[in-house]
Amino acid sequence: MGSSVTKHEDMSDREIMNSKSGKMPFSGFIPDKTAVDKFEEEYPDLSVEFIKIQQEMYVMFAAKHLDYGLNNITLGGDIVNNSDDKQFSLTGLCIRLTDKISRLKNLLINGKNYVKGEGMEDTFIDIANYGIISLLVGRNKWKK
DSSP states (O other): OOOOSOOOOSSOHHHHHTGGGTTSTTTTOOTTHHHHHHHHHHOHHHHHHHHHHHHHHHHHHHHHHHHHOSHHHHTTSOTTTOHHHHHHHHHHHHHHHHHHHHHHHHHHHHOOOOSTTOOHHHHHHHHHHHHHHHHHHHTTOOOO
């Protein structure tokens, strides 16, 4: 799977595994530390790669957010204080997810990519990020 996402090779696997220093945006919040420690001990390669993918997702999310801004998701509504606006925004996100899944199906079935620089990896990352954006909207965090 090719990807136009810049690979983040600047951190060694050990640095990622020891990311308690705050280099990772999510390192301060691990609700079940015991499960994480056990998982990282039993599956070190898998856990390191998972964190690398999360970093790729975060970089793509940040770049696209700066390109599109908040209105791309809020659709001009007040999604924090108006439940109808929030529902409309979530419906739009659902449609975008459906579009991405349809694109992924075409990539898998046809094996061809007509949009340069947007392969299966990028599509998977977009799908995951739309899921997170939906959670941010649902939790009233999609605001300045």
